[in-house]
Amino acid sequence: MLTFNPFHRCTQYRISLWQCPQFLFTIMGIFIIFSSIALYSLGQRYISDPRLAALLVIMVSMVLLIISFIISNSFENLAQANRMKSEFINIVSHQLRAPLTNLRWATQFLLSEDFQKSARKEKEEYFDIISENSNRMEGLIDDLLVISRLEEGKLNTKKNLFSLESLVKEVLKEYEIFLEANNIKVEFSLSRRLPKVFASYPLVKIVLENLISNAINYSQGAKKIIIELKRKRNNLIFSIQDQGIGIPPEDQKLIFTRFFRAKNAVQTEVHGTGLGLFIVKLILDRMAGKIWFKSKLGKGTTFYFSLPIIKT
Amino acid sequence: MIGGYFKNMKKILLIEDEAALQKTLGKALMNLGYDVKSALDGELGLRLAKEEKPNLVLLDLILPKMHGLDVLKNMRDQDETKEIPVVILTNLENMAEVERAIELGATTYLVKSNYNLEEVVNKIKKVLGDE
Secondary structure, three states: OOOOOOOHHHHHOOOOHHHOHHHHHHHHHHHHHHHHHHHHHHHHHHOOOHHHHHHHHHHHHHHHHHHHHHHHHHHHHHHHHHHHHHHHHHHHHHHHHHHHHHHHHHHHHHHOHHHHOOOHHHHHHHHHHHHHHHHHHHHHHHHHHHHHHHHOOOOOOOOEEEOHHHHHHHHHHHOHHHHHHOOOEEEEEEOOOOOOEEEOHHHHHHHHHHHHHHHHHOOOOOOEEEEEEEEEOOEEEEEEEEOOOOOOHHHHHHOOOOOOOOHHHHHOOOOOOOOHHHHHHHHHHHOOOEEEEEEEOOOEEEEEEEEEOOOO | OHHHHHHOOOEEEEEOOOHHHHHHHHHHHHHOOOEEEEEOOHHHHHHHHHHHOOOEEEEEOOOOOOOHHHHHHHHHHOOOOOOOOEEEEEOOOOHHHHHHHHHHOOOEEEEHHHOOHHHHHHHHHHHOOOO
16 A cells, blocks of 8 residues: 655755755745735735835745745755765765785685685685674664664564663673673762663663673773663663773764764774664664763773663 | 995884784895884984985885874985985885875885785885895
């Protein structure tokens, strides 16, 4: 069954109705019809002076001109959204090319004659390359699917009541190996009797996974990560503090943009997708929560997010 | 015969942060008899270029510590490295930067994702004049 929705392009790109060309054209059309009928009726009855009639026609034309101008501007928004989509696709294919090249050349190397003469130990390195880069590509594709579904509103955001504290503990358990491998201690402090949050469990889990893995990846040496949960009026506030490299002030406003990696992060050679914080912000925006951070270069960063609590 | 052996001991400096590429491209070139030096970041790459004075530098653009274009600019500004041929390795993500690199004096560029390992190696041999 076809549904007739002339504004679907705008909803797809999440452009507001007043910026949507199709909607504005409809308004313009309605305006033309009404003003024509009104002018004709009024003209017939009240207006004998042709100059007055001319003035009214000019006024109507000016209004139409203004509406047309607004419409052309709105096309620009649609074009921009389209451009951003292609740009995104470009960046994505680039991100996938690097691990793919690694994979291809490693397999070609494995198949080459020279290689047959190599030692067993050496051979394993190449299988590792294949495995690592396949995982890298898989991680990127997963992130992209999450973003795509979030942006189109298709991700299952069914909410339920759950304890944020238990979810945090669950995610920490997932990362236990990495914490141990990097010699990082986690301090987890909670206020007493925290209420449950009403939110999407899988989405909050993604937020926690991203924030915790960032804290681990950007911590240098044997350090601490401090996690706190506390209630502030109608919100539950989660904070995670690391003692890592910090975020340079000039990069702070870009930290939630796609594929962004701050200059000092690139220099520590962390191979992530660069999409983590972008996803986190998308999710929290979707859940009417907030995300913010404080950071000092060389000292560390604290990320905070808040989720609304249902008043019982 | 001795001449033949030394002909292949040309030095190649591979400045590339993907360790996998050092192990595949680097090793493939080594197997052909080239003396391959590796650098995983721009700073080290520049230093090795000055110290080793290789016959060819293979330069990635996105590098830790110093961007590929800065490495190139530094190389072209200094007498000891001014004449060394540089081939940019790229994955097509930054063609504007590649053009800038050619302006700055890079010899040519190679799009990694377009070629097989063997093809890339052959192109490098060609640049070195070792058909």
